[in-house]
Amino acid sequence: MSDLVAKYVALQSLVAEIAAETSDAHDDETVAQLAIDHHTVVRQFESIGNQRILEVSDRDAHKAAGCVTVTEFLQTKLRITHPKKGLQAVQALEPLLAMTGEKLSPLCPNTARELAAGTIGPDHVHAVLDVMKKIPSAVDVEQRARAEEVLAEFATTLTPKEITAAGVRILAHLDPDGILTDDRDRARNRKLNLGCQDSQLMSKLTATLDPITRALFDVVLAKWAAPGMNNPDDDKSPKGDHGDADPELLKQAADRDYRSQSQRNHDAFTALLDAAVNGGVLGGSHRGLPPQIIVSITDAQLREHASVARTATGSDLPISDVVKLAAEAQPHLAVFSDVTNEPLFFGRGRRLASQAQRLMAFAQYKGCSKDDCTTPFAHTEMHHAETDWADGGLTDSPHMAPACGRHNRAVGPEPHQWSTEKITDGPDKGRYGWRRNTDPPDQLRANHVHRIDELLQRHSREVDPPCPERSEPTPARSFDIVWPRAPLYLAAS
Incomplete structure (x- = not known):
């Protein structure tokens, strides 16, 4: 056992001993100091953890842990909530390797020093980095370095929010007339983020x-968010822009409009997206699926108007919204099974899956089939899971499973790569599971991230099993639905 491994073993033992202790015998001053010392050590370990992450990245050691990318390693093995922000901190605070092999100085050496000393934490680091990203590209290296030094000094006494406020003053000092900011800076700082539900x-x-x-x-917003326009609570509200609306009808709708400006902006954005989705702007296909809302629900959910439905892009919709959207569609029902005209078996006749096959896969998997992968179905490829296409695999629905691009490319014969096999028993029977080539053959892992509702139902049945006198309920079938203003497809699994 190496010294470093032995020290981590000793550290885990020491942590267990500390966790078993209490501070009951100490006075208040000592108790307060213990809390300060504890969190100082935690912040110091944040810096050491960054070094460990850099070592994993430099050596591609994430593959030995069964991860395809470093980001996946941070998210699944290190349980870091925002892995991309974590990598940005590592790249800014740690000495990276140049193309020629020598170590470079950290981009933010003063911030790295304070984190290593435990005087600042990760939130302070991210606040400093956010300010540094806003410094115009035209600012010279010396001024940029001085700004980082000042921010690191401020971080030892200010909160992250106060660092942001101080950053505004620093940016104003570096570019008082706003003449240094150029198109490069604007392009670098543009962003649009959609948060979780x-x-x-x-x-x-x-x-x-x-x-x-x-x-x-x-x-x-000037046209689509005008008072009275695109009001979802008013059946007589003009839709689209007010250029073609009857002036009298628009005036009456505006008089009935009690929405705030923010709500009108939201409803205008909804109308704009609806026009893009249903106006042909997105084309006829996205990864083999129609570029429209596709949801997976069971007939029991439709019947009971309960629970939520998962879309192919990974969003959840209340069943009430599902019913509302379905009512506005022009329904055409097509149940994809082996008794209809929809082909699900192509053999070697074609390599790419059809729309019907992808809808069937969505009903079964909801997203990437690789365990712990959060990629929604709309961003996956159809993986020849039984046998790779290059090795003679068939493009038949029972032999394929959805996989995101990085995991689809991770399948192969090398020790660090993955294999897929069909699970033959248990609750995941019929789905494909994944295992590393170095794992035992029986260690197949299915992805449950996209099927949380099934896990909850299974847990509910285990905790509160049905009364033996009652007959078992009919299993609910799973469907795929595509809408609106397009054929409504229903795929039963």
């Missing part, structure tokens, strides 16, 4: 728009 299935959209995008959005 909360308990009410609502999502937060945050954006930093460049001037052209802002000007275009202003034009859209």
Whole structure:
């Protein structure tokens, strides 16, 4: 056992001993100091952890842990909530290797020093890095270095929010007239982020728009977010823009419109997206699927109007919205099975899966089939899971499974690569599982991330099994539905 491995073993033992102790016998001053010392050590270990991550990245050691990318390693093995931000901190604070092999100085050496000393934490680091990213490219190296030094000094006494406020003053000092900021800076700082859905299935959209995008959005809001326009609570509200609306009808709709400006902006954005999805702007196909809303629900959910439905892009919709959208569609029902005209078996006749095959796969998997992968179905490829196409695999629905691009490319014969096999028993029977080539053949792992509802139902049955006198309920079938203003496809699994 190496010294470093032995020290980590000793550290884990020491942590267990500390966790078993209490501070009951100490006075208040000592208790407070113990808390300070504890969190100082935690911050110091954040710096050491960055060094470990850099070592994993430099040596591609994430593959030995069964991860295809370093980001996946941070997310699944290190349980880091925001892996990309974590990698950005590593790249800014640690000495990276140049193309010639020598170590470079950290981009933010003073911030790295304070983190290693435990005087600042990761939130302070991210606040400093956010300010540094906003410094114009035209600012010279010496001024940039001085700004980082000042920010690192501020971080030892200020909160992350106060660092951001101080950063505004520093940016104003570096570019008082705003003449240094150019198109490169605006292009570097543009962003639009869609947050996760909360308990009410609502999502937060945050954006930093460049001037052209802002000007275009202003034009859209001026027309589509006008009072009375695109009001979902008013059946007589004009849709689209008010250029073609009857002036009298628009005036009456505006008088009935009690929405705030923010709500009108939201509804205008919804109308704009609806026009793009259903106006042919997105083309006829995306990865073999129609570029429209596709959801997976069971007939029991439709019947009971309960639970939520998962879309192919990874969003959740309340069943009430599912019913509302389905009512607005022009329904055409096509149940894809071996008794219909939809071909699900192509053999060697073609390599790419058909739309029907992808809809069937969505009903079964909901997303990438690789365990712990969060990629939604709309961003996956159809993987020849039984036998690779190059090795004679068949393009038949029972022999394929969805896989995101990076995991599809991770399948192969090398020791660090993966294999896929069909699971033959248990709750995942019929689905394909994944295992590393160095794992025993029986260690197949299915992905449950996209099928949380099934796990909850299974757990509910285990905790509260049905009464033996009652007959077993009919299993609910799973469907895929595509809408609106297009054929409504229903695929039963």
